[in-house]
Amino acid sequence: MKNIQKSKTDTFLTQLNYNGSMKILIIEDDIQLNTTITNFLNYKGFETTSVEDGEEALIYIDKNFYDLYIIDINIPKISGLEVLKYIRQKDLTTPIIIITASLELENLKIAYKNGCDEYIKKPFYLEELEIKIDKFCSQSDKKECIKISDNIFYDIDCEELRINEEIKRLRKKEKRLLTILLQNINKTVLTETLENYVWENEIKDSYPLRQLVNDLRKYFDAEGKFIFSEVGIGYRFEVKKS
Structure with a gap:
């Protein structure tokens, strides 16, 4: 053959x-x-x-x-x-x-x-x-639930953020941004990669990535800073090892 x-x-x-x-x-x-x-x-x-x-x-x-x-x-x-x-x-x-x-x-x-x-x-x-x-x-077959802190968890499969046992309602782009960042925990993801993934090649001028990152940060303000930026390069989500 x-x-x-x-x-x-x-x-x-x-x-x-x-x-x-x-x-x-x-x-x-x-x-x-x-x-x-x-x-x-x-x-x-x-x-x-x-x-x-x-x-x-x-x-x-x-x-x-x-x-x-x-x-x-x-x-x-x-x-x-x-x-x-x-x-x-x-x-x-x-x-x-x-x-x-x-x-x-x-x-x-x-x-x-x-x-x-x-x-x-x-x-x-x-x-x-x-x-x-x-x-x-x-x-x-293995469902992935990421522990961000003692009371914050994110279910990758369901794109579900849970804080203090309460499910937070995320918009579609917030879910996509958080998902790609958590799939690359403690690693900087390039701005271009984030934009292509989150916006799926849509026009994004009216709603820039920086604004979306700031919106996402609001969910974690009470728990400390998790999302870090590298100017001109991209963003990373840091989770400390327990």
């Missing part, structure tokens, strides 16, 4: 079962490999969409939500690396697996720098892909 190695697939297919709720976008221009991956994941119960070039991929990315992306670096029209960058402009957390040829080490470095989570070198076993996806499935 072209670009993919045969192995004990029939045995492996019975080892793991999924509930079918995970949506995966496959971007691969090798039609045979694309079909092989798609059929395999469909058999496993995933909901898959497959495309063959970067231009078509962006259309699907703009119109749909996916739980996982599988992207070949060398695809026509718009490269896999550019698709990766596009996704990360508005989504920092959804897992991305890059498919790469064995000699593309420089591209692999660029891919990791721009936010890919895993990679697979061609040719590969279907089991290898399965194992990597299983890791992401296991991670997504």
Whole structure:
């Protein structure tokens, strides 16, 4: 089979079962490999969409939500690396697996720098892909609740801020800003990254990031300063280790 190695697939297919709720976008221009991956994941119960070039991929990315992306670096029209960058402009957390040829080490470095989570070198076993996806499935099953202080908690999954057992009503952009900051606790997030994520490429001149940060700070005033700025660079949310 072209670009993919045969192995004990029939045995492996019975080892793991999924509930079918995970949506995966496959971007691969090798039609045979694309079909092989798609059929395999469909058999496993995933909901898959497959495309063959970067231009078509962006259309699907703009119109749909996916739980996982599988992207070949060398695809026509718009490269896999550019698709990766596009996704990360508005989504920092959804897992991305890059498919790469064995000699593309420089591209692999660029891919990791721009936010890919895993990679697979061609040719590969279907089991290898399965194992990597299983890791992401296991991670997504773990609900994440971040302890900010003794009486402040933030539920990443529900985007719910709780202070003194009271749920605070946050606006959509406040939720997105707090989420991205807490996903990068004690790390400075670049202003451009924050703007792209929070505003989702909308026009933001009438409601700048600085104002949104100040609005968010009001929830934490009584508990001390948590959100810090680095002029000309970005913002970070500091949580002291207990």
